[in-house]
Amino acid sequence: MPRLFRSVGFVLLFVTAGASPALACAALIGPNGAVNLVRTTTLAGYHDGIEHYITSFSFQGGDGKFGSIVPLPGIPTKVERGGGWTLQRLIRETQPRREVRALLSSPASERDGVRVILETRIDALDITILEGGGAAVGRWARDHGFILPPDAPEVLDFYAGRSPIFMAARFDADAAKQRGQQIGDGTPIHLTIPVENPWVPLRILALGKQGGDLVQADVYLLTDIRPAFLPGPRRGMFLQYSAPASPELMRDLRSDKGMGWLPASGMWLTHLAINSAASDLTYDLAVDAGAGTWPSRQPGGIAPALAVGMILSAVWVTGLAWAWPR
Amino acid sequence: MAPVKVMAGAYPLARLSALSGAAILLAALLPGVGGVGRPEPQVVIITLRHSRFLPAHLTVRRGTPVRFVITNVDPIDHEFILGDEAVQRRHETGTEQEHGAVPGEVTVPAGSTRETTYTFTRPGRLLIGCHAPGHYNYGMRGWVRVVD
Numbered sequence: 476m477p478r479l480f481r482s483v484g485f486v487l488l489f490v491t492a493g494a495s496p497a498l499a500c501a502a503l504i505g506p507n508g509a510v511n512l513v514r515t516t517t518l519a520g521y522h523d524g525i526e527h528y529i530t531s532f533s534f535q536g537g538d539g540k541f542g543s544i545v546p547l548p549g550i551p552t553k554v555e556r557g558g559g560w561t562l563q564r565l566i567r568e569t570q571p572r573r574e575v576r577a578l579l580s581s582p583a584s585e586r587d588g589v590r591v592i593l594e595t596r597i598d599a600l601d602i603t604i605l606e607g608g609g610a611a612v613g614r615w616a617r618d619h620g621f622i623l624p625p626d627a628p629e630v631l632d633f634y635a636g637r638s639p640i641f642m643a644a645r646f647d648a649d650a651a652k653q654r655g656q657q658i659g660d661g662t663p664i665h666l667t668i669p670v671e672n673p674w675v676p677l678r679i680l681a682l683g684k685q686g687g688d689l690v691q692a693d694v695y696l697l698t699d700i701r702p703a704f705l706p707g708p709r710r711g712m713f714l715q716y717s718a719p720a721s722p723e724l725m726r727d728l729r730s731d732k733g734m735g736w737l738p739a740s741g742m743w744l745t746h747l748a749i750n751s752a753a754s755d756l757t758y759d760l761a762v763d764a765g766a767g768t769w770p771s772r773q774p775g776g777i778a779p780a781l782a783v784g785m786i787l788s789a790v791w792v793t794g795l796a797w798a799w800p801r
Numbered sequence: 802m803a804p805v806k807v808m809a810g811a812y813p814l815a816r817l818s819a820l821s822g823a824a825i826l827l828a829a830l831l832p833g834v835g836g837v838g839r840p841e842p843q844v845v846i847i848t849l850r851h852s853r854f855l856p857a858h859l860t861v862r863r864g865t866p867v868r869f870v871i872t873n874v875d876p877i878d879h880e881f882i883l884g885d886e887a888v889q890r891r892h893e894t895g896t897e898q899e900h901g902a903v904p905g906e907v908t909v910p911a912g913s914t915r916e917t918t919y920t921f922t923r924p925g926r927l928l929i930g931c932h933a934p935g936h937y938n939y940g941m942r943g944w945v946r947v948v949d
């Protein structure tokens with residue numbers, strides 16, 4: 476394990492708000508090709524070489540099936556339902572006076588060059604963990620009903636070049652209705668991922684969007700020390716909060732389902748808001764949360780030219796979404 | 802970006818130039834045999850990758866039949882539509898799902914290779930476009946310059 480991630484924990488969070496129809500986790504491409512603008516929140520934690528990645532798929536109404544594909548930094552050993560309030564609690568910690576809509580309201584086989592590593596169903600979500608190159612994953616997605624926008628081939632290659640692991644989440648809106656899920660209800664997903672170089676995708680959030688479209692996301696990071704980022708705050712990326720995590724926050728998070736991996740104290744909480752034109756979001760986020768070294772550009776998918784003048788490192792990844800046709 | 806020139810006539814008929822930075826080899830041009838009567842079609846190999854035409858810019862000599870051999874390495878379907886602005890507009894708003902019967906118009910499914918042959922009869926500039934939803938606006942377009 477690289478020393479910069481030894482004994483480190485970080486948490487990444489995306490919050491969804493106000494999308495319709497379908498589920499809200501990152502960008503959504505509707506069956507008609509229209510993009511549903513949503514704000515995403517995801518939590519990824521890193522501690523003792525294990526990344527804990529928590530994101531929420533929120534039912535926003537509509538019929539049929541919809542999907543989302545999220546690039547991952549490694550192969551998950553466990554995919555399970557996440558805790559019921561972790562995401563909301565982090566938001567409350569950093570945005571105490573801000574109204575946040577659409578929060579979570581309640582608690583391998585080879586095929587076409589793609590290896591299916593894991594399949595599971597959580598509530599109305601069918602989760603598939605895939606390993607494969609960008610084109611192969613794209614073919615798999617297309618064969619499984621995902622509508623790929625024209626930038627998908629390049630974006631999938633962008634991610635597959637660093638980590639050929641993807642999570643496809645297919646949301647069955649009809650099943651959600653049958654389960655009694657209401658609009659705004661979310662299904663938190665918690666992935667446990669052993670990784671050497673954790674990263675969080677940001678570029679994926681711009682998938683299917685026009686250059687001037689706004690991409691909005693909230694990224695939360697919990698680390699053992701004050702982290703460094705690559706890239707640092709820049710146009711479209713704003714440092715909203717940076718302070719030691721309060722004992723109350725840690726106590727609350729640790730009491731949520733599956734959150735016992737968090738240390739009881741001593742973590743640093745950072746909140747970065749993404750409020751960027753899609754054309755500017757050409758990178759992911761790297762975080763150095765441990766040794767005080769600079770993160771490398773590679774996990775952030777950052778070209779050398781873009782890296783000039785950047786100071787920090789470690790990686791974040793957010794989600795990508797496609798529509799599951801009706 | 803320098804164009805790929807397809808010059809019909811004696812020999813050689815093609816010149817490959819450097820293309821955009823991200824492009825790999827984008828076209829290969831084979832010299833025509835030049836028989837009696839109609840000239841042999843010149844072959845232009847076009848790769849569709851990351852929702853781009855590679856190469857996107859060509860120069861051909863008027864009167865040359867060009868056989869476009871188009872390979873789509875993307876996991877999504879594309880089109881190769883050759884024509885003027887009006888043709889591109891018509892396809893951008895049209896509802897045809899498949900192309901192939903009209904010279905210079907062909908649908909290229911993901912991972913496949915298709916061909917279409919087109920004879921350039923007038924000097925000027927024609928456009929190449931893909932009109933799968935969102936592709937033309939994304940930048941999946943190019944042009945062919947026809948010279949005497």
Ligand SMILES: [Cu+2]
Pocket residue numbers: 625852878879880931932933936941
């Ligand atoms: Cu296309």
